[in-house]
């Protein structure tokens with residue numbers, strides 16, 4: 001179990017030194033335009049049918065443009081005083097979810113183009129997720145951080161440098177990783193109130209030192225209930241979908257841990273969301289108690305900031321953010 005958990009997340013430096021295969025992730029731009037055009041037409045058609053058949057058929061969870069969307073069924077508001085540590089993989093407590101409710105979470109980003117592709121998929125299904133961002137990554141891609149927030153997702157943090165073996169860090173280093181990670185994400189997003197007091201320990205490498213420090217900072221420490229092994233090398237999108245579904249079905253509900261930095265995860269997500277709906281799952285979004293800004297000012301992607309980071313080529317990314325996706 002220790003080795004298993006220790007391999008959940010890979011050091012950020014590793015991301016920058018290894019190029020994953022990333023050729024056939026996204027449909028072509030023309031295909032996306034075609035799909036979106038058809039979805040808009042179908043959505044308009046359903047809207048008029050719904051209006052014509054009276055208010056009884058209108059759903060408060062309707063997803064504009066996609067009547068078959070998985071959607072987000074409810075929002076669960078939590079505070080650190082109620083939920084200090086959550087996730088049955090490591091802690092006694094987890095979120096109070098009903099049968100077949102799932103909370104979707106993404107760690108380690110942001111990293112274009114995969115984060116952008118995943119955001120497109122979530123938007124098309126009106127699904128809201130929770131992100132645990134790495135400080136270094138947020139610093140490198142602030143425009144993507146703001147996009148995540150402005151599309152209605154919850155943003156928590158995941159340390160400054162994503163060190164390996166977090167469980168062996170001294171208190172001083174834990175403090176640095178937690179505090180600087182939050183400061184980097186605050187800075188990238190431009191408004192500290194937009195960042196939830198939610199923290200996930202890198203590699204799920206918990207220790208008493210880390211747990212105690214996080215609790216003392218009034219942070220909710222998130223473990224998970226279910227993983228899909230999407231950080232494994234060479235895992236296929238199909239296997240990610242199968243493992244996520246099998247494990248969620250076995251538990252009946254739970255916090256699902258994924259990573260928005262991997263091509264296989266980006267490829268798996270459309271099918272995963274479709275299968276979750278087919279299996280009767282409902283998505284719950286988790287937000288912190290208290291006021292949050294409705295949105296934050298958008299930033300233009302900076303080619304200068306992005307230069308030197310991989311991946312270097314994915315010209316057909318659907319986001320249209322060419323500064324991020326083409327070099």
Ligand SMILES: [Zn+2]
Nearest residue numbers: 009107108203
């Ligand atoms: Zn991680």
